[in-house]
Amino acid sequence: MSVTLRYFAWVRERIGKTEEVVDLPAGIRTVGDVVTWLAGRGEEYAHAFENPKVVRAAIDRTHVRPDAAVAQAREIAFFPPMTGG
Amino acid sequence: MATIRLQREDFDAAAEAAKITRGRTDIGAVVSFAGICRDHEAGHGVSALTLEHYPGMAEEEIARHVAEAERRWPLLGVTVIHRYGRMVPGDNIVLVVTASAHRTAAFAAAEFLMDYLKTRAPFWKQEERAGGTAWVDAKDADDAAAERWEQRSGRDAAE
Numbered sequence: 001m002s003v004t005l006r007y008f009a010w011v012r013e014r015i016g017k018t019e020e021v022v023d024l025p026a027g028i029r030t031v032g033d034v035v036t037w038l039a040g041r042g043e044e045y046a047h048a049f050e051n052p053k054v055v056r057a058a059i060d061r062t063h064v065r066p067d068a069a070v071a072q073a074r075e076i077a078f079f080p081p082m083t084g085g
Numbered sequence: 086m087a088t089i090r091l092q093r094e095d096f097d098a099a100a101e102a103a104k105i106t107r108g109r110t111d112i113g114a115v116v117s118f119a120g121i122c123r124d125h126e127a128g129h130g131v132s133a134l135t136l137e138h139y140p141g142m143a144e145e146e147i148a149r150h151v152a153e154a155e156r157r158w159p160l161l162g163v164t165v166i167h168r169y170g171r172m173v174p175g176d177n178i179v180l181v182v183t184a185s186a187h188r189t190a191a192f193a194a195a196e197f198l199m200d201y202l203k204t205r206a207p208f209w210k211q212e213e214r215a216g217g218t219a220w221v222d223a224k225d226a227d228d229a230a231a232e233r234w235e236q237r238s239g240r241d242a243a244e
Contacts, residue, residue: 009137009209010220061142063205077139077207081223084136084143084167084208085120085179085199 008079014048031057032066087151087163093170105162114188116195118181124174136169139207150201158190204231
C-alpha cells in the first residue's frame with residue numbers, strides 16, 4: 001500500500017525529509033505499527049521516534065491516536081506536540 | 086460568517102474587529118485577542134520565533150474548532166488569523182475576534198478558540214536564542230487549559 005508520509009518540526013529535522021512516498025509492508029495495520037516500522041529504517045528514524053509517545057500523528061489531516069487504522073490512509077503525518085497560538 | 090486565514094503577512098487587529106461589526110446593530114460584544122511574540126521565555130531571551138505549520142490541516146483544524154465554538158455559543162461573527170514564518174518580539178502571531186449579542190459568549194468563545202489553537206492546531210514554534218535555535222516544548226498548562234473545555238462539554242452532555 002502506497003502512502004505519503006509527512007514530517008514536521010523536529011521530527012522533520014531528525015529524519016531529514018519533509019515527506020516521502022512509501023509502500024507499507026504487509027501486516028502494518030495501525031499508526032503505531034507504522035512508527036515501529038519507521039523506527040527500524042535507520043538511525044535518523046530511530047532518533048525521531050526514540051520516544052514514540054511524544055510524537056503525534058494525523059491521517060489525511062485529522063488527528064489520530066496510535067491505534068488508528070491506516071488501511072484507507074493517503075497521507076500520514078508525524079509531528080511533535082503542537083505549540084501554536 | 087467566519088473568517089479564517091493563515092498568512093505570512095502581519096494583520097491589523099483593530100481593522101479585523103471593525104470588519105465584523107460594520108453595518109450591523111445586533112452585535113453587543115466583540116472580544117479581540119492578539120498573541121504577540123515576546124522577547125523572553127522561562128528566563129532566557131528570545132530574539133525571534135519561526136512558526137512552522139501543516140498547510141491544509143491547519144486551516145481545517147481551525148475551521149473544525151470555529152464550527153464547534155459556533156455550536157456552543159450564539160456567535161454573530163468569528164475571525165481567526167494565524168501567521169507563519171519568522172517573527173521578532175513585538176510582532177503579531179495570532180488573532181481571534183469573536184462577536185455576540187452579549188459579552189459572556191464572546192469572552193468564552195475567544196478563550197475556547199485560543200486554548201484549542203495552542204494544543205490542537207498544527208503549528209510549531211522554534212525560538213532563536215543565544216547560542217542557536219530550539220523547538221518550543223508543549224506546556225502542560227496549555228493542555229490543561231484545553232482540557233477544561235472537554236470536561237465542560239462532558240458535563241453539558243450529562244445535563
